[in-house]
Amino acid sequence: MSEQKQKGLNISTRSFLTAIVVIFVLMVAAYILTLVVPGGAYARIPDENGNLIIDTSSGFSPVEGGIPFWKWLLSPLLVLGAPGNATILAVIAFLLVIGGVFNSLDHCGLMKYMLDRITHRFSGVRYQLMAIIILFFMAMGSMIGSFEECVPLVPIVVALAIQLGWDALTGLGMSLLAVGCGFAAGICNPFTVGVAQQLAGLPMFSGPSMRILAFALIYGLLLAFVRSYAKKIEKPIEFVQAGETFHKDPRMDRSLVCFAGILGVGIALILCSGFIPALQDYTMIIVAVIFLAAGIVSILVSGMGGKALAKTFWDGVVSIFPAVIMILMASSIKFTLEEANVLDTILHGAVDLAGTMPEWAVILFIYLIVLVMNFFISSGSAKAFMLIPLIVPMAQIFGISTQLCILAFAFGDGFSNVLYPTNPVLLISLGLADVSYGDWFKWSWKFQILNLILTSGLLLVGLAIGY
Numbered sequence: 001m002s003e004q005k006q007k008g009l010n011i012s013t014r015s016f017l018t019a020i021v022v023i024f025v026l027m028v029a030a031y032i033l034t035l036v037v038p039g040g041a042y043a044r045i046p047d048e049n050g051n052l053i054i055d056t057s058s059g060f061s062p063v064e065g066g067i068p069f070w071k072w073l074l075s076p077l078l079v080l081g082a083p084g085n086a087t088i089l090a091v092i093a094f095l096l097v098i099g100g101v102f103n104s105l106d107h108c109g110l111m112k113y114m115l116d117r118i119t120h121r122f123s124g125v126r127y128q129l130m131a132i133i134i135l136f137f138m139a140m141g142s143m144i145g146s147f148e149e150c151v152p153l154v155p156i157v158v159a160l161a162i163q164l165g166w167d168a169l170t171g172l173g174m175s176l177l178a179v180g181c182g183f184a185a186g187i188c189n190p191f192t193v194g195v196a197q198q199l200a201g202l203p204m205f206s207g208p209s210m211r212i213l214a215f216a217l218i219y220g221l222l223l224a225f226v227r228s229y230a231k232k233i234e235k236p237i238e239f240v241q242a243g244e245t246f247h248k249d250p251r252m253d254r255s256l257v258c259f260a261g262i263l264g265v266g267i268a269l270i271l272c273s274g275f276i277p278a279l280q281d282y283t284m285i286i287v288a289v290i291f292l293a294a295g296i297v298s299i300l301v302s303g304m305g306g307k308a309l310a311k312t313f314w315d316g317v318v319s320i321f322p323a324v325i326m327i328l329m330a331s332s333i334k335f336t337l338e339e340a341n342v343l344d345t346i347l348h349g350a351v352d353l354a355g356t357m358p359e360w361a362v363i364l365f366i367y368l369i370v371l372v373m374n375f376f377i378s379s380g381s382a383k384a385f386m387l388i389p390l391i392v393p394m395a396q397i398f399g400i401s402t403q404l405c406i407l408a409f410a411f412g413d414g415f416s417n418v419l420y421p422t423n424p425v426l427l428i429s430l431g432l433a434d435v436s437y438g439d440w441f442k443w444s445w446k447f448q449i450l451n452l453i454l455t456s457g458l459l460l461v462g463l464a465i466g467y
Contacts (some may be wrong), residue, residue, distance in 0.1 A: 027332060184410055
């Protein structure tokens with residue numbers, strides 16, 4: 001990572017190849033699945049907002065399945081022309097902007113100056129700073145549903161963690177893992193809890209007590225996990241303090257004020273999106289534009305000329321381009337299963353299986369259903385339209401409250417976003433931090449297991465108390 005900080009956000013060959021191999025294996029597994037699972041489909045009807053939801057009254061029907069081999073082979077390209085491809089294009093454009101801006105920030109010296117200044121101020125209380133950063137990212141995910149929008153901040157936190165004597169995994173835990181946990185706790189997450197409650201006929205963001213409790217317990221677990229790891233690998237404080245070498249630069253200070261001020265406007269707009277539904281569909285675009293503006297203005301103020309800015313920005317875009325290949329390959333897995341009409345068949349089999357279970361197992365099985373579907377469909381709102389019309393009636397048959405069903409849905413959607421290699425945000429963040437998927441999995445799986453036990457326990461408590 002130290003070399004990476006001097007060269008921008010280049011994705012290392014090792015990280016890239018590891019991710020490509022993992023994703024390709026999953027692509028092959030998806031194709032094999034289309035050969036053995038018969039095609040099927042639920043009838044869908046538009047809701048009052050025009051979104052297609054499953055019509056449970058019409059039931060499930062067998063349809064022709066399978067996908068031609070050539071279509072599977074070209075699926076990473078064909079996905080760009082599939083319905084809903086606007087999200088993929090937005091993520092790719094978002095990523096390229098991040099790569100260009102960070103490369104320019106690095107070359108103008110602003111990144112190093114910012115990290116030195118923060119280290120100079122907080123090196124003596126770095127674990128308190130860790131707790132605040134984790135809380136901030138969890139709150140962003142839980143209160144306003146930010147996930148993709150936090151990607152520009154991930155490389156900053158990773159670089160800061162290294163500057164403070166930790167490593168890239170610590171930085172990813174403080175940022176990426178934290179925002180994923182907050183997203184899943186979903187106190188006021190409009191993209192999971194909000195959409196799901198509206199589809200289920202509940203008041204938006206009603207029943208927050210269990211979600212607030214979940215947020216608090218998960219925050220404690222995550223902080224303990226990251227802090228324990230950081231304590232094991234930390235460097236002695238005297239090697240990370242920059243007090244004797246740091247000197248204030250008025251021009252760089254003005255540049256930082258510009259960067260932080262413009263970026264603050266973007267964060268404020270994201271916060272407003274939690275209360276202004278019209279903004280929710282454009283948060284990624286807003287963040288990309290604001291981040292681009294913050295980068296350009298602050299870089300020019302730092303003294304870098306327009307020609308040098310254009311060159312370093314383009315170099316950053318080129319260096320980050322391998323991540324685009326990973327995103328297209330990961331997105332092709334969902335495309336393959338949808339083209340083969342397999343996803344609805346898998347879902348139908350899961351719903352039938354739930355009918356043979358005791359009440360306490362059904363709520364955990366609903367959690368599992370969402371976890372499995374999240375592997376193929378990373379969008380929380382898209383999963384809500386697909387699953388809520390099925391899992392809520394299933395829960396009600398067993399006397400399980402709709403609120404508890406929504407909580408299981410939120411848990412199943414969020415935590416695995418930072419575990420599954422089919423999630424573009426995870427791939428982007430790992431690439432930017434120069435951490436391979438294998439290293440990330442080895443580091444985070446213990447937390448995921450502990451978190452799975454904790455959240456499953458919360459669902460069983462909720463069932464016991466009639467939440």
